[in-house]
Amino acid sequence: MTVDSKHVAALVLAAGEGTRMKSGLPKAVHRVLGIPMVRLVADALERAGVARKVFVTGHGAEAVETVLPGRTFVRQEQRLGTGHAAMCAAEALSDFDGSLLVLSGDTPLLRPETMAGLVSAREISGASAVVLTAMMADPTGYGRVIRDSGGLLSAIVEQKDLEGEQASIRECNTGTYCFDARALFDSLDALSSENAQGEYYL
Numbered sequence: 001m002t003v004d005s006k007h008v009a010a011l012v013l014a015a016g017e018g019t020r021m022k023s024g025l026p027k028a029v030h031r032v033l034g035i036p037m038v039r040l041v042a043d044a045l046e047r048a049g050v051a052r053k054v055f056v057t058g059h060g061a062e063a064v065e066t067v068l069p070g071r072t073f074v075r076q077e078q079r080l081g082t083g084h085a086a087m088c089a090a091e092a093l094s095d096f097d098g099s100l101l102v103l104s105g106d107t108p109l110l111r112p113e114t115m116a117g118l119v120s121a122r123e124i125s126g127a128s129a130v131v132l133t134a135m136m137a138d139p140t141g142y143g144r145v146i147r148d149s150g151g152l153l154s155a156i157v158e159q160k161d162l163e164g165e166q167a168s169i170r171e172c173n174t175g176t177y178c179f180d181a182r183a184l185f186d187s188l189d190a191l192s193s194e195n196a197q198g199e200y201y202l
Contacts, residue, residue, distance in 0.1 A: 001116040002049030007098035008119055009181070010050045013085050014038045014105030015058025015076040026060030028105035029067055036067040038105035048112035050101065054092050056085045064105070081199030082175070083191040090185050099123060100181040102202065110176065118178040128183040131156070132176040142172035143201075160196035177202060 018027025028038035038055070045053055057064045058076040065073055076088045086102065093100070099119045103110065114132065122130040131153055133145050144166055146155040156173045157166055191200045 001113050001120075002047075003099070003116050003119045005049050005051040008050050008101065009052040009054070009093060009096050009098065010045050010101040010103065010115075011086065011089050011093070012038065012041055012045075012053060012055045012103060012105050013082060013175075014064050015056050015061075015079050015085060016104075016106065017059040017079070018106070026064050029060070029063050030106070032108045035108075037108040038064060039067050040108035041103065041105055041110065042068060042071070044110055044112050045101070045115065048115040050115070052096070054089050055105070056089055080193065081197070082202040083188065083200030086184065086202060087188050087191075087200070090188065093181060093185070096181050098181055100179045100184060102177045102179060102184075104175050107174075107176065114176075118176070122178040122180070128180045129153075130178045132174045133171050134174050135170050136172045137170070139170050139172050143175075144169040145171040145173055147171075156201070158195065158197065158201065 014028040016027040023030065029036045032040060042053060054072045054074060055068060056076050057073050058079050061075055072092060074089045074092050076085050099122055101115055101118065118130050118132060136142060141159050143156045143158045144162060145153060146157055148154040193200050
């Protein structure tokens with residue numbers, strides 16, 4: 001299963017420092033079976049048929065860009081969240097109109113079939129956004145998916161912003177999305193950093 005490369009692009013978020021890894025290397029260039037994680041993500045996107053890819057780099061940008069020769073990069077000089085990363089990439093994708101996959105550069109096990117499935121789900125439903133979620137036995141540390149009475153996504157609440165019974169929700173955000181590109185970029189001005197991290201979240 002592959003996508004229509006004319007109407008699908010990808011935004012790969014690879015600006016993270018990776019402090020939990022206790023390494024001087026940027027998170028996205030840590031190797032899995034000898035291959036930098038971000039390159040595994042790029043390879044999976046290519047196998048899914050996604051030709052146009054923009055990579056957001058920040059911490060250790062040169063190291064990340066070195067393992068992805070010939071790609072398109074934008075810099076996130078201040079790392080203020082996933083929404084801010086999308087803001088940094090808005091100009092590079094200003095001429096794009098279609099389905100935009102947004103995913104992290106440190107998700108090396110994400111399959112091409114999953115990427116193509118997200119695109120298909122968005123395009124068939126006509127949704128502005130589709131979010132890949134996971135049911136976790138222990139959801140601690142993950143953003144929780146909040147659904148409305150009809151079962152549709154109404155919010156994603158990060159761990160530090162959880163209130164009351166939200167902490168018991170086991171459905172978590174994986175940080176992998178498919179957006180209507182124009183709807184996404186038209187909505188970025190509405191994002192707020194009024195949360196525990198002071199960041200702009202998608």
